[in-house]
Amino acid sequence: MSSGQDLGLVEPSGDGLEPGPGKLTPPAGRGADVTVLGQFSHRARAVLVAPSSQQLGESVLAVLVAFALGAVALAANGINPQSAYAALVSGSLGSAQSLASTAVQAAPLLVASLAVGISFRAGVFNIGAGGQLGVGALAAAVVGGYTRLGPGLELVAMAAAALAAGAVWASVAGVLKAYTGANEVITTLMLTYVATNLIDYAVTGPAKAPGAINQTPQLSGQAMFPTLVGNTQLTAAIIVALVLVPLVWLLLFRTGYGFRLRMVGLNPDAATAAGFSVRRVGVSVLALSGALAGLGGMLEVAGVLGSVPQDMSLQVGYTAIVVALLGNNGPGGILLASTLLGALAAGSTNMQSAAGVSGPFVVLLEAIMIGTVVGMPVLVRYLRARRRTAPRGAEAR
């Protein structure tokens, strides 16, 4: 009867990705102030905001896949992957020096990633942690460089300034989102460029240190964290960073605010129906995330740098996204993932000098990791479907 009976067909197959029984397609365009994820499918929400329960396995797999693909890339460039990776490991874990260097690299990343993770949990995409970190660093450097408050208090004042600066910076995006609907992905990203230029202006003008170099005044000993291990850059800043891990966990899982934040992230419509204000959560989580990122900048300045240089890299804000996703947006996972990427950064110098691997190779590894960690749930389900295991279909229970 039909004309094309024997032709090929495109039939969506039951690959286990379908919603459960009786799940109606939600009508489009509801909920005025839903997050950017609201525009994506519920599946994307599940991957980005609260990845599956096999997340740890998937993250480990993603890391392994990234290293395997990295080995292929190395070999294709005529470099022995084994010696390159050996150099990477010895440069990051091989000695007390290199371990300290890993910790130094991981600390700002950890704090920035906690900031990013909190916002992701709420379904808010703070892409501009780098910018918030930058203004936090600048605020801390200015307070530390131009005031004399005595030991201890100096650091507290610098931290307060950094928290406030980061919060204000991110709140620009938060307020724009709440009152004009501006997408925070765009605004936080753009504010990072503004932050770069603000730093540039400050260190060449009003906050320029005396002398030829464009940077903020060198911090005094009182405005720096004490060194923990001699001959390394490892300072007490790492302790502050580590203390934030359980604090963020408590906030997310043991406070009413954290509960609202997570529920809003997972289903803004249900949260609205429950009487939670999606808008309020969105604004506050951006402020909180920005404050944390700003504190990260303070730790970097008072722990390692000693001043804000003109060309301060805000790249850490983007790496933090990788870390947050690898770490399932949870404090524990983020701690592990930031240690891993910290080790990568610390070891890459050694890999460059000892094995002749180019610097951007580490960025390539990170890129592969983010691709695999985001793609992994789909890949895993595909492989399962191939193995003919249960599709999570209507009556598979």
Add this chain to the structure above:
Amino acid sequence: MQELQLIHIDKFFPPNTHACADVSLTVRAGEVVALLGENGAGKTTLMRIASGVTRPDGGSIVKDGERVVLGSPRDAIRRGIGMVHQHFMLIPRLSVAENVVLGFEEGGAVLDRRAMARRVEAFAAEVGLAVAGDRRVEDLAVGEQQRVEIVRALYRGVEVLILDEPTAVLTPAETEGLFRVVREMAAGGKSVVFISHKLHEVSEVADRVLILRNGRLVAERPPSAPLGELAALMVGEPVEAPSPSRRPASSEPVLSLGGARSRGEPGLRDVSLSVLSGEIVGIAGVDGNGQVALEEALVGTRSLEGGTFTLAGERLERASPAAIRRRGLVRIPSERHHDGMVAQASVWENLVLFDLAELGFARHGLLDVRAARRRAEQLVKNYDIRCGSIDQKLAELSGGNQQKVIVARELGAGPRVVVAAQPTRGLDVGATASVHKALIELRERGGAVLLISADLDEICQLADRVYVLYEGRVSQPVAPDDREQIGRLMAGVAA
């Protein structure tokens, strides 16, 4: 002459679900076979196996006397077997015709969209289905989308058409239309397998009724079999209908709307109604006559453009959803996946979703997780929610148990008024009975229930008074046993 046989089909889902256990059945040409069973009985799995979506662990499939291995839905369609899934597999952005011919395009590299649309329309008319070829699928009503799915299957030469819970999303009128189509297809020599858990439907449309329970084929009955017998076979034990004792309600309305108007398509146009404490008031009507607008206006997510909204003597036209909740109005939402639950969160988190502050689980900002979990455990017990543990993700529960979670949360706090919108849509007999029981118990305790339902049986069974919603207006109250008058009002033919 086609014939589909499933022989000793077995399907096991780890860790311990035997979805299909040694099921054998035959579908002959020109007949409508109903597969009746509760949610989780294995109906859908069995038919996913027959349509190549899922592979069986054991048994064989024979089509027209020849043993076939169906590796994919494509294989199945090549053999003339196609399934219309409960959730449609259409591409919303594409036109009807594009969806139908997708993968089947004729002609050269350049598609003549208009010709394609006309061709699809002609084909649809030939099989007795009206579709508009050039409309976008996303603009169609659910019933129309389903027609497109059927047309698409037939266009691909399907002879055995499997419909999975096809009426779950349809209005009564659309359901009637579907039944006509099914009977015409059978008269034309095609076979239809009709998956359902609604008794009156299967007896209306099927030639034979096969009953599945816990993965096994337990009986075959003619459609003329008494409904009580079919129900008993389906659930394994006789079901007793809740017997609502119609106790007199108080005379003070706890909830009332006066001349309420709202935006929407359709919105509310001058709606006046009242609900007394201790009564269930039904809102009957065909879907799409303002039910969603009414539901959202009452919970405060859609603002009123005029009229009054009074709850326990307090005017709440401008109140926020949170404020309305605090005053004791809760809701079982019609879009429950959307508005009622956080599927990726745990059972216990969903059970306390709205009550954190009210129940004192969040003191000084800190969450009292232990108290919240205790509360959840108790609700799980009281409302007979079947879950492995309260830490399970809600998404992993069956549809019926998900709804029980919502009902438990909403009614568990002892509300003044509950707005129950389509509370049993898509639920099986057991879950439906437990939702009804919860609503009746609330009434007995002096609570007020506004039951918005497209299921007239449900309204007539539970309600003390009935309003009919038609194009955004409500009728005068009608007695629930005056089905004729209700039917006329639903069709908009009575004054």
